Amino acid sequence: MLADNIIILGVNHKTAPVxxxxxxxxTGDSALPFSExxxxxxxxxxxxxxxxNRVEIIVVSRDPGKTARLLRPFLFGKSAVNDREFEKYSYxxxxxxxxxxxxxxxxxxxxxxxxxxxxxxQLKQAFKASADNNCTGAILTRFLHKSFSxxxxxxxxxxxxGSAVSISYAAVELAKKIFGDLQDKTVMLVGAGxxxxxxxxxxxxxxxxxxxxxxxxxxxAVKLARRFNGKAAxxxxxxxxxxxxxxxxxxxxxxDLVLKQEDVKPVxxxxxxxxxxxxxxxxxxxxxxxxxxxxxxxxxxxDDLTHxxxxxxxxxxxxxxxxxxxxxxxxxxxxxxxxxxEVTPTIVALRxxxxxxxxxxxxxxxxxxxxxxxxxxxxxxKMAGAIANKLLHDPITYMKTDQPGDKxxxxxxxxxxxxxDDDPA
Amino acid sequence: xxxxFQLTFITYISVTVAYLVYFVNQNKRIRTLARYGMLTAAVGxxxxxMIRYLEAGHTPITSIHETLSFSALAVTWGYLSxxxxxxxxxxxxxxxxxxxxxxxxxxxxxxxxxxxxxPALQSVWLPIHAGIALLAYGFLALxxxxxxxxxxxxxxxxxxxxxxxxxxxxxxxxxDRLNRHGLSAGFPLMTLxxxxxxxxxxxxxGAYWQWDPKETLSLITWLVYxxxxxxxxxxxxxxxxxxxxxxFGFCFALVTLYLxxx
Numbered sequence: 072m073l074a075d076n077i078i079i080l081g082v083n084h085k086t087a088p089v090x091x092x093x094x095x096x097x098t099g100d101s102a103l104p105f106s107e108x109x110x111x112x113x114x115x116x117x118x119x120x121x122x123x124n125r126v127e128i129i130v131v132s133r134d135p136g137k138t139a140r141l142l143r144p145f146l147f148g149k150s151a152v153n154d155r156e157f158e159k160y161s162y163x164x165x166x167x168x169x170x171x172x173x174x175x176x177x178x179x180x181x182x183x184x185x186x187x188x189x190x191x192x193q194l195k196q197a198f199k200a201s202a203d204n205n206c207t208g209a210i211l212t213r214f215l216h217k218s219f220s221x222x223x224x225x226x227x228x229x230x231x232x233g234s235a236v237s238i239s240y241a242a243v244e245l246a247k248k249i250f251g252d253l254q255d256k257t258v259m260l261v262g263a264g265x266x267x268x269x270x271x272x273x274x275x276x277x278x279x280x281x282x283x284x285x286x287x288x289x290x291x292a293v294k295l296a297r298r299f300n301g302k303a304a305x306x307x308x309x310x311x312x313x314x315x316x317x318x319x320x321x322x323x324x325x326x327d328l329v330l331k332q333e334d335v336k337p338v339x340x341x342x343x344x345x346x347x348x349x350x351x352x353x354x355x356x357x358x359x360x361x362x363x364x365x366x367x368x369x370x371x372x373x374d375d376l377t378h379x380x381x382x383x384x385x386x387x388x389x390x391x392x393x394x395x396x397x398x399x400x401x402x403x404x405x406x407x408x409x410x411x412x413e414v415t416p417t418i419v420a421l422r423x424x425x426x427x428x429x430x431x432x433x434x435x436x437x438x439x440x441x442x443x444x445x446x447x448x449x450x451x452x453k454m455a456g457a458i459a460n461k462l463l464h465d466p467i468t469y470m471k472t473d474q475p476g477d478k479x480x481x482x483x484x485x486x487x488x489x490x491x492d493d494d495p496a
Numbered sequence: 497x498x499x500x501f502q503l504t505f506i507t508y509i510s511v512t513v514a515y516l517v518y519f520v521n522q523n524k525r526i527r528t529l530a531r532y533g534m535l536t537a538a539v540g541x542x543x544x545x546m547i548r549y550l551e552a553g554h555t556p557i558t559s560i561h562e563t564l565s566f567s568a569l570a571v572t573w574g575y576l577s578x579x580x581x582x583x584x585x586x587x588x589x590x591x592x593x594x595x596x597x598x599x600x601x602x603x604x605x606x607x608x609x610x611x612x613x614x615p616a617l618q619s620v621w622l623p624i625h626a627g628i629a630l631l632a633y634g635f636l637a638l639x640x641x642x643x644x645x646x647x648x649x650x651x652x653x654x655x656x657x658x659x660x661x662x663x664x665x666x667x668x669x670x671x672d673r674l675n676r677h678g679l680s681a682g683f684p685l686m687t688l689x690x691x692x693x694x695x696x697x698x699x700x701x702g703a704y705w706q707w708d709p710k711e712t713l714s715l716i717t718w719l720v721y722x723x724x725x726x727x728x729x730x731x732x733x734x735x736x737x738x739x740x741x742x743x744f745g746f747c748f749a750l751v752t753l754y755l756x757x758x
Binding site: 247250252375 | 654656658662663666667668669670673732733735736737
């Protein structure tokens with residue numbers, strides 16, 4: 072079975088702590104690891120995926136048994152990990168298990184944050200590096216391309232990357248549900264803090280037009296405002312400025328309330344009831360709980376946002392289940408293709424195709440020639456078959472001869488020339 | 497002819513069921529099915545109304561069955577014309593039950609074309625008046641659906657409990673815009689409907705306005721909507737209050753429509 076020639080050795084955030092992973096990471100675009108890997112016995116194709124959460128070595132080998140034994144020393148060779156711990160930190164997949172594994176990785180089903188989109192880009196990068204170093208052949212190329220398309224399928228057919236799983240993104244998502252388009256909206260930051268700044272940054276990428284920074288100390292406000300190209304104001308200006316603000320993010324260290332219901336109520340009339348989205352990520356809270364009772368005011372505190380994130384995470388897990396089913400289905404399809412990549416099935420497929428063409432063409436000719444005697448008909452059939460066989464003879468011989476060179480490469484070439492696979496990937 | 501009505505009726509019901517199923521499981525194939533079903537029903541319904549017009553010899557709005565069927569038709573075409581202009585996520589899910597509800601009442605009412613219209617009332621102004629007035633109802637019905645969607649979505653955002661609607665309904669802004677569009681298309685048409693009705697009345701009876709219950713109710717409905725428009729565009733009664741107002745206004749309009757068709 073050709074599928075068994077595929078081996079993946081890897082460590083990820085689940086099997087190894089960061090202290091181990093950082094020793095194993097392949098950094099920079101050195102060609103050295105590729106040449107070392109290709110030098111291992113049996114290896115014909117290889118690819119290295121190295122991110123902060125995982126290191127995966129994907130190889131195609133003509134002697135998988137031997138290669139598998141050499142891979143761990145290769146990966147751990149430069150680290151301080153001793154031989155006995157290799158197995159504890161790493162996993163080795165072969166055949167269909169390896170196919171499933173790579174499909175899951177690409178589709179972000181194996182990620183720390185399920186559904187995060189970066190991994191696919193990293194995988195594509197890894198494939199490119201491997202191709203640049205001439206380490207990819209017919210099998211690995213198709214395998215990796217397939218993993219890209221599986222990832223795309225999982226993304227479009229499930230809602231795995233759908234909803235926000237961080238506090239700041241959840242805030243942006245809520246803002247979009249309230250305001251629709253965020254363009255021409257104004258956000259006010261009260262106080263400073265990492266989370267507030269992060270949320271403001273997300274809002275700016277969504278097209279927010281203006282940022283106002285309010286701080287007890289005016290200098291700090293000016294400093295932060297400069298970063299966002301916004302305006303600065305002191306705490307006393309907060310309420311007067313509120314008339315033109317749509318989203319307010321508060322994260323001061325104040326122990327008492329910064330904004331009370333009585334302050335905002337008159338402002339809502341001036342605003343002609345345009346909605347106001349208040350986000351309170353300070354502990355203790357900055358904003359009056361009763362604000363949420365005002366019409367068209369929406370107040371979310373840190374617990375509310377955490378709750379949203381939790382719901383979204385649960386939703387992603389559910390969607391991941393659907394993603395897993397797609398992976399299983401695609402693994403089967405890919406294994407089938409690999410089976411066809413043997414010599415005999417390829418010859419069979421080739422002959423079947425030729426036969427079908429012969430039969431169709433003979434039938435058409437016989438239809439055009441009326442009063443064809445059965446004998447003449449037989450001769451035509453024979454001739455067509457003979458032509459087809461003669462034409463196929465050389466490609467078949469080419470496939471069968473054991474010249475040096477990749478067998479998979481040859482088969483893939485023939486299959487592509489005669490378009491024997493339904494979906495060209 | 498009865499058969500055509502029944503077929504249209506069944507199509508509307510199937511479309512509603514399909515839309516509701518789609519709303520829960522979000523299967524896009526079902527939505528496509530529902531969309532084509534809606535179009536089929538709209539065309540069948542239009543043909544039915546035209547046949548009825550030819551048979552009766554006058555615009556079919558003289559019985560409860562006819563009026564409700566005609567207004568369901570107006571909502572359907574109002575919706576389709578809206579959809580052609582701009583899209584509101586899952587709008588069909590809320591519009592189709594309303595159409596079906598109108599059709600159910602229409603189906604339960606007597607369907608015979610018995611009543612003869614007084615020759616004096618048979619003028620070209622009748623179809624113009626009826627068409628415009630019911631189209632106005634169609635757009636106000638859309639605003640009504642938008643209002644319901646707004647309140648459902650708003651409740652989930654306000655209470656921070658994200659259930660069935662949060663992810664499936666569009667943003668509050670989009671729903672408020674729907675409210676505005678429905679009003680700004682519906683109200684002028686309604687005004688025009690009343691004016692054409694006056695002309696028709698003048699031709700038939702010699703007086704523009706007779707203060708009969710039908711006319712009085714229509715005037716009150718018009719005043720209600722005029723008030724809504726005024727509050728919305730000058731005092732900033734937008735969003736939540738606007739949503740409540742259009743729901744109230746449409747309920748009032750429905751009662752008027754029902755009472756006026758006697």
